[in-house]
Amino acid sequence: MASLVFQQAICKLQSAGPSCSLSCHYDSGSVLVKPFPTANNVHFGFSSTNSLSTMQKRSGVIQASTSQMSVVDTVFSPSDNIAGDKPKKNEAALILIRHGESMWNxxxxxxxxVDVPLTKKGVEEAIEAGKRISNIPVDKIYTSSLIRAQMTAxxxxxxxxxxxxxxxxxxxxxxxxxxSEVYSEETKKQSIPVVTAWQLNERMYGELQGLDKQETANRYGQEKVHEWRRSYDIPPPNGESLEMCAERxxxxFKENIEPQIQSGKNILIAAHGNSLRSIIMYLDALTSQExxxxxxxxxxxxxxxFKEGKFLRRGSPVGPTEAGVYAYSRRLAAYRQKLDDMLQ
Structure with a gap:
């Protein structure tokens, strides 16, 4: 059933194309991810005790083109030198997406x-995620080895x-x-490589996998289950703690993905709640309590x-016509403008 939903979603999307015709106000007040309980009122996708720059409070409106024509090798990545620009230090985008709702969610x-696919709602969430990043360059994709993350990407x-x-x-x-080798250079230009890695999998829940969460709490006690789920270094029976998940x-990320970002490649990672929390912990230098x-x-x-040797958190793009994220990077703005020019 999930396979049929996936195929139907693909067919529907291919016939409709990306939606770029509506203007959308940048809404810095959208609560997209639950914030830290003790953090200040911070939005943009997730919260930590680190404050965001005042630039993230900017708003704007941009009208995007409604054309559906394909843009292949005529649009350069922001890591490429744009005509008239002086060579600059490498700058790149990193996009993190937690998979859409799975059948066991x-x-x-x-x-x-456990390798379970997306629900219909999960498919819709993945499509919406795609609309939000439709103007942000992607040179390479990394996913976990699990189908729900791969479907999302x-x-x-x-x-x-x-x-x-x-x-x-x-x-x-x-x-x-x-x-699986591709021998057409033209086809290679129209493709994005996707690398799957088990190291990006969700943390392994051991003997809890497949159990109903509420029934498990009734059996072992709410406090014990909360400890297994939310502590940093206490694993569930025969499973992984968040600390163990973070290690892999x-x-x-440091060995395989970060060097490519440093070289100017724009990367998308589609993975899971705990593997992405681990990477965010590294990027934002969060403590185990945070x-x-x-x-x-x-x-x-x-x-x-990624700019001047640092990862700068920019939250979540609101939609394909949203202006805010592009104010933080001239290279991203130039990339988007080139897309607009080609589609007019």
């Missing part, structure tokens, strides 16, 4: 590393105005790598800009 079951990219096709790479063996997720209070909503993209 809907059933209120502990999921962890694929569905999101159907909404991107660049119209590139995400292609999952297979490096498990030389045979698989050879069989952050190590993978990170356990961090909540991420399903299907809400979070944007970082």
């Amino acid at each position: 809907e059933k209120n079951l502990f999921t962890g590393c 694929m569905l999101a990219m159907t909404q991107h105005r660049r119209r590139k096709v995400p292609i999952i790479t297979h490096n498990e063996s030389e045979q698989l790598k050879l069989w 997720a952050v190590a993978y 990170v356990i209070s961090l909540e991420l909503s399903t299907g809400i993209p979070l944007l970082y800009i």
